[in-house]
Amino acid sequence: MNDIDPQLLQIFREETSERLDRIVDLVLATEAGTAPADSVDALFRDAHSIKGNAGMVGFPAAATIAGAMEDILEDAREHGALPPGLTTALLSATDAIRRSIQGDDGDPAATVAELRAAAGTEPAPAPNGPRAPGAGSPAAIPEPPPPDLEPPDTDPEPPHPEPPHPEPPGQPSPAAVAELTAAAPPSSSSLSGASPTSVRVGTAKIDRLLDVVGETVLHRRRLDHLLRRGNEDEERLEEELGSGDILLADLQDSVIQMRTLPLSSIIGPFPRAVRDMAAETGKQAKLEMHGTETQLDRVILDGVSETIVHVLRNAVSHGIETPEQRAAAGKAPEGTVELRAEPRGGLVAITVSDDGRGVSTEIQERGRRAGSLVEVLAEPGFSTAGRVSDLSGRGVGLDAVKRHVESLGGGMEIASEPGRGTAVTLLLPLTLALMELLLVERGGQPFGLPLPSVVEAFAIDTVTTLGGRPSIDLRGSTVALIDLAEAIGAAGEELAPRSPAVVVSAAGQRMAVVCDRLLGDQEAVVKTLGPLLADLPGYLGAAILGDGRVALILEPSFLVRRRAAVAAARAREEASHVSRVLVVDDQFTVRELQRRILEGAGYEVLTAANGVEALEVITREPELELVVTDIEMPEMDGLTLLQHIRGEPDTDTLPVVIVSSRAGEEDRRRGAEAGADAYVVKAEFDQRALLETVGRLIERR
């Protein structure tokens, strides 16, 4: 079809893609009532240019569609306003043009017919296409859902005296859009990811770099001059060297600047994503964006756009309720999805929040037990777990989102309140080029940990090991411990006592990573390990230290994940035995709580609901090493159970821990007389105390 200079073709595609992005923005702004007065003119001009260029370069289908758009927009221009109801047809026309210029030879007739039908210049075609009203809702929502408060555009003038819209929250003016999209082609639906290695840079940034380079040339001449005059002027020389340092920092800074772009450069597809999802699911939703001027590394921006679209679509499809449900809950029929970007520490937090139904209390509870909601919702396959996904309304592909941000050295957080909404936060590093690192040494080799993920560092003292899982007590809370060398599979001598440990927070968990020595923190330029090693997990890259040594930069979430693997491997290795413990209590919740605590510490746990059941288990399981029992139970109480255990020669030395709500001295005495090895009061119940007691008794055996 086109024997055309590939370079010209590339330019055509980029330009057309920019014009299409602008059309989408303006069409959506018109629907939202925030479009500038001359928007129809601008739309017409873009459609006209696309038609002309596409015809010339040899994409007749694209030219035909753009021509049909042009006709409709010309009519609209005469009336001074875009007729309502055209949004969907115009948006799908832009999609069709995008496909066409990427080489899809589809017939444009259907698109043209849809456009004309929407504009009322041709009888409506048979209802087809994905946007036909859902069968489930016969009282189908009018499409597009009319804005709540504003009457349909009967008035040719903008209905409200706010065309200058002084505060455009994330809705850049057409000029700004042109400038920003020129900087990075965000074409979400196109396939034009062809040349990720080339970037466009604003001339201002290049000019700044040129200034610094010019100054550096002068600096070099001044140095030369000073050196030729001999060393009589040492002070001047020092001064000159100092200014050289500043120039180098400036150079570094301006190159980094070239790698960064505002978030607004990728928000193009976002309003569309929210709108389309709302239309698909019969909901009403608006998108508000704040902080889109926040700067991020373009490499991060490139990949994160799709991820954010995913989260936005989730917010609409699973968060926001239908207008009826919202009305019943006393909310406005139109839901709000908010995207907010703001710096947090050395990271950028991008939060997508909705005012929808939130996740269920059941999921909340599971999240609380697992340590964080992220753990539950971003568990791979969570959403496909049938029943759960309906209840939760979240989690569709969140594991992929989480993996993506973690691979960039970031993280994910989720907060939710039933009935009030959900907020998903993506934490992203500002730049991949520079990173604040905590440098540590293990086995004589330096490693870097991203400083934002480091909570604190301290010297380890007493280590508790249970079931192959070492942990330490950090001001009352238990933190899992892992040897850095073991975590990544490196060589390393035995760790010295009181070695330093770094508490790292990642993937919603904390973990102490033990090393030989802390080397201090440093801002480092991050080097990639290269395409050959791109599939090697665990590293964010490498930094070159002042002495030329290479420090590998560790991915904190990898370390956290490795801990489970290492512990499991070690447990298998030491599988000489896992201690087996019996928990006896008539209350299901108490039994489950104790089972969880003990299993978490590496024990194998059996349960029984009363003394009779317990005796059956004890007879059946000769390997049993300890019994934890309640006193008050139906059938047979704990003290009677204890007497039976002590009365049998096979079990008379089996350790028994009583966990009871009876706190009196008399009760303790009776327990001890019956032969209990320990007595824990439920009211003072503390999982650490239980684990210590159980660990001590089993070790003594």
Next chain:
Amino acid sequence: MSSTHVRAVVAGETYGLPIEHVTEVAELGEVTPLPGAPSVIMGVRNLRGSVVPVASLAVLLGLSGDHSPQRLIVTEDDGRRLALAVEDVTDVTDIDAEPEPSESPLLHGAVLVDGVLIGLLDIRALMSAASPRGR
């Protein structure tokens, strides 16, 4: 058909690397171990500010002879870089003879030059053999 190769000695054997894939020859220098990488990867090396993976050519080829690499041949293919550790780099030579086919998937073939058998390395195949499989 003549082609230019960099000749290197590995575990007592001689191999040729097509010069269009060779970007530089360097001293072995300090190689930082890279835990978790395939065993052929000795680690990474700082080469004037960029980090390059280093592979042992002897291990890649499965050679059992004694070897203590001293030098690096930095190779490139389709944007991928890999430094191959060898004992010695002898010279750059034009090879005119048609190579005999070889059984090794890592070789284009082998030629006899002045009584010395030279294995002609397939750089692309070497790189694939050195790269880790996904998680």
